Amino acid sequence: MFKAKNRLGLVFFPAFDWAISKTHPEREERLLYTQDQIFEEGIQDTEGIEFYNPVIASEKDVSRVHIVVPNVASQLSQSHLVAAGGAIRAYKAVMEKEVNKSFALVRPPGHHTHRVVYGGRGFCTVNVGAVALERIRQDYGDLKVAIVDTDAHHGDGTQDIYWNDKDTLFISLHQDGRSLYPGTGSIEEFGGPSAYGYNINIPLPPGTGEEGFLYILDNVVIPILNDFKPDIIINSAGQDNHYSDPLTNMNFTAQGYAILNERLNPDMAVLEGGYSIEGALPYINLGIILAMAGLDYSHVFEPDYDADKLKQDTAITNHIEKLSEAVYSLWRHKKELAEEKFKNKKEVTRERKIYFDTAGITEHQVQKFIICDDCSGLSVIDSSNDESAHILAITVPRKSCQYCIDKAYAMYDSSNQYPYTNVYLQDRCNDNYLSK
Amino acid sequence: MIIGIDVGGTHIDGAVISNGNIVKTSKKITDRNNLFETIWTTLKILLEDIDKSKVSRINLSTTVSTNAIVEKRVSKVGMIVQSGPGMNYDFSRVGDQLEFISGYTDHRGVVVKEIVEDEIKTIRDNFIKNNMESIGIVSKFSTRNPSHEKQISEMLIDDFDTVAMGHSSSGRLNFPRRVNTTYLSAAVNNTFREFAENFEKSLKLEGVDVPIYVLKADGGTMDLDTAKNNPIETILSGPAASFMGLSALFSEIDDGVLLDIGGTTTDIFFLADGVQLFEPLGINIDNHKTLIRAIYSVSIGLGGDSYVRMEDNKLKIGPQRMGPPIAFGGEYLTPTDAMVALGKLDGGNKEKAVLAVGELAKRLDLSIKEAANKILDIMTGLIKEKVDNLLIKINAHPVYTVKELLENKRIEPQFVNVIGGPAKILAPLLEKKFAVKVKYPEEYKTANAVGAALAKPTIEINMLADTERGILSAPEAGIYETINRNYNLEMAENRALEIVRDSAIKLGANKADIEAEIVESNSFNMVKGFSGVFKNIRVRAQTTPGLIHDWRSQ
Ligand SMILES: [Zn+2]
Ligand SMILES: [Zn+2]
Numbered sequence: 001m002f003k004a005k006n007r008l009g010l011v012f013f014p015a016f017d018w019a020i021s022k023t024h025p026e027r028e029e030r031l032l033y034t035q036d037q038i039f040e041e042g043i044q045d046t047e048g049i050e051f052y053n054p055v056i057a058s059e060k061d062v063s064r065v066h067i068v069v070p071n072v073a074s075q076l077s078q079s080h081l082v083a084a085g086g087a088i089r090a091y092k093a094v095m096e097k098e099v100n101k102s103f104a105l106v107r108p109p110g111h112h113t114h115r116v117v118y119g120g121r122g123f124c125t126v127n128v129g130a131v132a133l134e135r136i137r138q139d140y141g142d143l144k145v146a147i148v149d150t151d152a153h154h155g156d157g158t159q160d161i162y163w164n165d166k167d168t169l170f171i172s173l174h175q176d177g178r179s180l181y182p183g184t185g186s187i188e189e190f191g192g193p194s195a196y197g198y199n200i201n202i203p204l205p206p207g208t209g210e211e212g213f214l215y216i217l218d219n220v221v222i223p224i225l226n227d228f229k230p231d232i233i234i235n236s237a238g239q240d241n242h243y244s245d246p247l248t249n250m251n252f253t254a255q256g257y258a259i260l261n262e263r264l265n266p267d268m269a270v271l272e273g274g275y276s277i278e279g280a281l282p283y284i285n286l287g288i289i290l291a292m293a294g295l296d297y298s299h300v301f302e303p304d305y306d307a308d309k310l311k312q313d314t315a316i317t318n319h320i321e322k323l324s325e326a327v328y329s330l331w332r333h334k335k336e337l338a339e340e341k342f343k344n345k346k347e348v349t350r351e352r353k354i355y356f357d358t359a360g361i362t363e364h365q366v367q368k369f370i371i372c373d374d375c376s377g378l379s380v381i382d383s384s385n386d387e388s389a390h391i392l393a394i395t396v397p398r399k400s401c402q403y404c405i406d407k408a409y410a411m412y413d414s415s416n417q418y419p420y421t422n423v424y425l426q427d428r429c430n431d432n433y434l435s436k
Numbered sequence: 437m438i439i440g441i442d443v444g445g446t447h448i449d450g451a452v453i454s455n456g457n458i459v460k461t462s463k464k465i466t467d468r469n470n471l472f473e474t475i476w477t478t479l480k481i482l483l484e485d486i487d488k489s490k491v492s493r494i495n496l497s498t499t500v501s502t503n504a505i506v507e508k509r510v511s512k513v514g515m516i517v518q519s520g521p522g523m524n525y526d527f528s529r530v531g532d533q534l535e536f537i538s539g540y541t542d543h544r545g546v547v548v549k550e551i552v553e554d555e556i557k558t559i560r561d562n563f564i565k566n567n568m569e570s571i572g573i574v575s576k577f578s579t580r581n582p583s584h585e586k587q588i589s590e591m592l593i594d595d596f597d598t599v600a601m602g603h604s605s606s607g608r609l610n611f612p613r614r615v616n617t618t619y620l621s622a623a624v625n626n627t628f629r630e631f632a633e634n635f636e637k638s639l640k641l642e643g644v645d646v647p648i649y650v651l652k653a654d655g656g657t658m659d660l661d662t663a664k665n666n667p668i669e670t671i672l673s674g675p676a677a678s679f680m681g682l683s684a685l686f687s688e689i690d691d692g693v694l695l696d697i698g699g700t701t702t703d704i705f706f707l708a709d710g711v712q713l714f715e716p717l718g719i720n721i722d723n724h725k726t727l728i729r730a731i732y733s734v735s736i737g738l739g740g741d742s743y744v745r746m747e748d749n750k751l752k753i754g755p756q757r758m759g760p761p762i763a764f765g766g767e768y769l770t771p772t773d774a775m776v777a778l779g780k781l782d783g784g785n786k787e788k789a790v791l792a793v794g795e796l797a798k799r800l801d802l803s804i805k806e807a808a809n810k811i812l813d814i815m816t817g818l819i820k821e822k823v824d825n826l827l828i829k830i831n832a833h834p835v836y837t838v839k840e841l842l843e844n845k846r847i848e849p850q851f852v853n854v855i856g857g858p859a860k861i862l863a864p865l866l867e868k869k870f871a872v873k874v875k876y877p878e879e880y881k882t883a884n885a886v887g888a889a890l891a892k893p894t895i896e897i898n899m900l901a902d903t904e905r906g907i908l909s910a911p912e913a914g915i916y917e918t919i920n921r922n923y924n925l926e927m928a929e930n931r932a933l934e935i936v937r938d939s940a941i942k943l944g945a946n947k948a949d950i951e952a953e954i955v956e957s958n959s960f961n962m963v964k965g966f967s968g969v970f971k972n973i974r975v976r977a978q979t980t981p982g983l984i985h986d987w988r989s990q
Contacts (some may be wrong), residue, residue, distance in 0.1 A: 012834065015836075015837065015838055016836050016837045016960075017838050023961060027963070029961060035836070037543055039608075040543065040576060041522050041611060045610070045612060045613070052832075053834055053835055054841060056841070082838050082841055278544065283521070286523075300521060302521070303521065303540060303542050305521075
């Protein structure tokens with residue numbers, strides 16, 4: 001049989017006993033045909049590909065990333081902890097050098113989950129990839145990380161979590177938010193005051209195919225990664241850019257996903273969305289597995305693949321070329337742009353409305369970034385929802401200065417319950433998470 | 437009365453079982469060059485002075501197919517492989533001529549692209565020209581829909597001795613293993629058929645007219661006619677025979693370890709709640725990974741005759757055997773010599789053993805007794821280490837549901853049962869290492885023949901019911917039937933049990949011996965646009981592992 005060039009760790013956990021509801025796209029059947037394809041291809045017998053079971057993420061793993069209201073136990077089921085634990089296991093396999101690369105094929109996905117969690121939104125309740133990343137940062141020290149999100153939907157949750165984190169470059173390739181959930185993801189969303197330019201959105205027009213995705217990869221994503229020089233590259237491997245996906249309008253292919261993965265050369269990948277469960281997922285997942293393992297994927301095609309039909313429109317190609325230039329130019333000028341934007345500011349505030357579609361809850365959030373000369377500064381969230389929750393959440397980011405740490409604890413101590421229903425302190429420096 | 441025969445690499449063992457008692461045994465040397473004579477001699481010994489009319493069956497565990505493969509005395513095989521989109525395979529070790537063809541069936545069993553008949557005809561002519569004797573045909577996802585394999589088989593069946601099709605070997609998904617299995621099946625078919633026919637003829641001449649069953653690697657049997665069509669199932673049934681023998685000698689309901697310590701190797705088996713583990717996919721033979729169901733067993737190069745020496749200032753044992761122990765005329769030190777030197781094992785030349793261990797003792801700066809004990813300590817330590825490593829692997833087996841993951845069912849051995857020459861001597865040492873009860877039976881020398889005698893017909897099916905396509909398949913039983921839209925999990929489970937029972941009877945089981953069980957079962961909702969919700973039901977069922985009724989009822 002074959003020997004993988006890169007030793008690849010797979011956490012394949014289809015959660016055959018869990019669904020959002022019986023007929024929801026995120027149902028038991030979602031990875032069934034992917035499993036069939038992986039089994040039939042004999043991936044289990046390929047030397048150098050190792051399978052691992054998920055571990056179960058702890059409440060602390062979740063609290064490192066999220067403010068779950070009122071608490072982790074009330075919002076997250078065991079299935080969510082297993083999905084996050086699956087990503088943790090996969091990432092650890094790389095950090096422990098058990099393998100060179102890893103892919104967590106877990107469900108449900110996570111990239112729509114913001115820092116504050118009132119319930120499920122966009123099929124996600126916990127940001128699986130972020131929980132795993134913060135766990136390995138906790139266990140293996142500081143890491144400069146680039147996350148490239150190739151899901152068709154804007155990775156708004158991951159964007160929110162790493163908005164002000166200069167050590168985590170987030171790049172999202174997605175169908176333009178004007179035509180698809182969640183609506184965000186414009187190129188103007190460029191990061192918080194301490195990380196301006198480290199949140200990069202590349203909204204693509206409906207109908208973008210192989211040509212467009214690979215153009216963006218070669219002309220924007222890879223040059224930016226070369227500038228950024230991350231220790232680790234993670235692919236948020238959503239698969240709904242596929243031409244057969246029922247929820248989106250893109251024209252990407254299994255071959256395209258495989259080529260993208262080979263060129264991006266991520267250390268880890270985590271499955272996000274993708275709902276063409278019969279016609280696309282088996283082939284895309286196989287393509288990604290083979291590409292990551294360094295094996296020949298040139299024969300991986302959807303049975304109905306037709307290159308002519310999927311040829312990209314010239315108008316789209318032109319648009320993408322211009323978009324590329326615009327995004328890369330922004331990246332190159334991020335420093336000047338930041339100086340101009342945040343000149344003489346002591347704090348930066350953003351105000352948002354966030355809708356939790358699964359739970360049917362609307363959140364109103366005001367987030368304040370307190371600018372510090374010595375560290376990336378505290379984040380203070382004042383959030384309320386239409387179900388009478390009103391919370392205050394103070395976040396101490398990694399590598400904060402002592403002044404900011406002390407200030408955060410003082411703020412937490414002096415915050416009375418009233419008018420808040422809950423007050424949270426998320427101290428990433430000391431891995432300490434408090435609530436009252 | 438049942439006759440059990442196990443043909444091993446070195447010995448052929450026989451046993452006659454009557455009313456739950458072992459009434460006769462035999463142990464002879466195997467003549468690998470004349471397997472048929474070897475079996476025949478043993479059978480004659482067993483049949484001597486017993487009432488032939490009282491013999492109800494003969495169970496035979498034979499190495500005919502295994503030897504044919506290992507010694508490469510097989511038919512010339514032409515392989516036709518339809519791999520469709522997916523991985524790029526290297527099947528260069530499979531067959532004498534290998535042809536890839538167009539056409540494709542997907543994971544649901546939907547034919548996406550038809551075969552091209554002219555392509556097959558050209559290949560057929562080529563195979564004939566190149567003197568291929570047997571043919572193997574395998575298409576990807578053929579277990580989901582075997583129509584391409586069947587179509588091609590129809591076109592070739594008249595021109596070759598045997599045509600083996602992939603879907604009949606197993607319902608499990610693994611295309612490369614299906615290719616290997618089908619190749620081996622085509623390759624050994626003639627050899628086994630010839631052997632089987634000779635055996636039947638000779639029995640008839642002897643006036644014995646009883647059903648003959650052949651042992652499989654999963655510890656079960658099948659009747660000789662089925663074996664003739666599926667000879668590959670008979671490979672590597674030796675470890676299965678010894679496992680079944682062990683089960684007969686001990687009856688257990690807990691997790692445990694079974695050890696068979698021989699001269700050259702130690703075979704390791706595991707029990708989960710008293711039931712054997714199976715290989716996750718299938719057995720390996722001659723570097724071919726197959727889909728042939730088999731009892732999980734691991735053989736390590738460590739036995740009574742393993743080579744003991746100093747290497748890099750460390751005492752090493754095995755994995756090689758350099759010949760007989762010094763006490764029995766050999767030249768190299770072995771654990772058996774340590775046992776003889778300690779006076780724990782009678783027979784052999786004790787002085788020579790003491791002398792040999794003494795030399796080692798000097799190098800280790802130990803007394804002779806200490807050195808001998810050290811050898812046995814290291815030997816049992818190696819066994820424990822191997823068992824622990826295997827348990828880590830077994831307990832990490834992949835699970836796919838949240839429930840299974842949270843349950844975290846693990847094998848935690850509560851006992852070790854050991855057979856083989858040094859069993860009695862090593863038992864107390866093993867007990868210390870494993871810290872659980874270690875048992876050994878007094879009479880184990882022909883346990884494998886007893887195991888062969890007591891094995892019963894077994895089958896596993898991997899059933900899939902798809903209410904959108906309206907098809908139910910159970911490839912192992914050759915069943916592809918239509919179902920209606922309202923088919924559900926309960927109906928599927930009942931049908932699966934029925935198929936298992938029917939198949940077992942076809943394989944020659946007594947009604948009293950058949951118990952069927954569901955091993956895995958899942959029902960998935962398939963949501964199809966606005967046309968509604970269908971079901972994709974998957975059931976794995978099998979005959980409940982165990983021994984034939986006569987024995988259990990004792
Ligand atoms: Zn998506
Ligand atoms: Zn600071």
